[in-house]
Amino acid sequence: MRIANLAGRLALLTGNGAVDVADGGFDPDPAAVFDQWDALLRWSAGVDPAAAAPYDEADLRAPVPEPRQVFAVALNYRPHAAEAGYEDPDQPLVFTKFPSCVTGPGGTVDLPPGHVDWEVELVAVIGRPAHRVPEEHGWDPVVALTVGQDLSERITQLAGRPAQFSLGKSFPGFGPTGPALVSLDDLPDPGDLELTCTLDGEVVQHDRTSRMIFPVPRLVAHLSAICPLRPGDLVFTGTPAGVGNRRTPQRFIGPGDTLVSRIEGLGEMRHTFRSAP
Structure with a gap:
């Protein structure tokens, strides 16, 4: 799993782009990442890479x-x-x-x-x-x-x-x-x-x-x-x-x-x- 702070929101990075974690029902606040870590790991394993959208690397925080x-x-x-x-x-x-x-x-x-x-x-x-x-x-x-x-x-x-x-x-x-x-x-x-x-x-x-x-x-x-x-x-x-x-x-x-x-x-x-x- 690769989790990034994308313009202030948590996003899963894939080979195709990024998926906002809110799409999986998670809190997108970067401060919440560790409270959700194990659940994010389980969710990330089933994310369809086709659901990812391109992102601007300049938005990475x-x-x-x-x-x-x-x-x-x-x-x-x-x-x-x-x-x-x-x-x-x-x-x-x-x-x-x-x-x-x-x-x-x-x-x-x-x-x-x-x-x-x-x-x-x-x-x-x-x-x-x-x-x-x-x-x-x-x-x-x-x-x-x-x-x-x-x-x-x-x-x-x-x-x-x-x-x-x-x-x-x-x-x-x-x-x-x-x-x-x-x-x-x-x-x-x-x-x-x-x-x-x-x-x-x-x-x-x-x-x-x-x-x-x-x-x-x-x-x-x-x-x-x-x-x-x-x-x-x-x-x-x-x-x-x-x-x-x-x-x-x-x-x-x-x-x-x-x-x-x-x-x-x-x-x-x-x-x-x-x-x-």
Whole structure:
């Protein structure tokens, strides 16, 4: 199942287009998606693809527009840890992106002053309450996956001793997600997906999620051991090597640039950038 926020209404995406969930008797409010998740799964299996109508991709919004908690993980791929000059962490390194930064899979992002960098990431979407989940059951609260970008303004992120990551990663538009919530049963192996990020057509990041140091079940166990997880919480699971501030010379996103973030089986996001007014 692929459920999207299409101009503020829940829609099932098929190969032929989109079907408004209200056609199946469901509440089309994106905030209601997790209360209806299991019923939507059952309904989606019987939807006639011919019932889908074409839609404009520009109408796609953040599939979870107002998450209560947004967790993010640093240095979760060995090549990225190495390029940053660190040894592999022995436990997940967690920070947060404030929910006000969450935006959809397309459009234009305003660039604040500084050095704005890219970080393509798999995002695990929590759909069921979870607390103190053992790792062997770590997939259980995760109902869907989606594509994410952990956009980062590096000067703000790295200011101070110790550095405080969250503000530099939470400017408006710095948490793109989408294009849809893809249920785990729609993927042959949700633990092994190809990630690719391009900047103006050049591949700047490429890896597979199976190369995470801490895979999704370990992250869910680690987070839920401390914080009760709620339906709609997002977990940005870390980025592979290739970020701009670790290049020689450094490279950052500029006005007019186009960033494409793609994950196998989940789809892609496309954003352009302009100087903040």
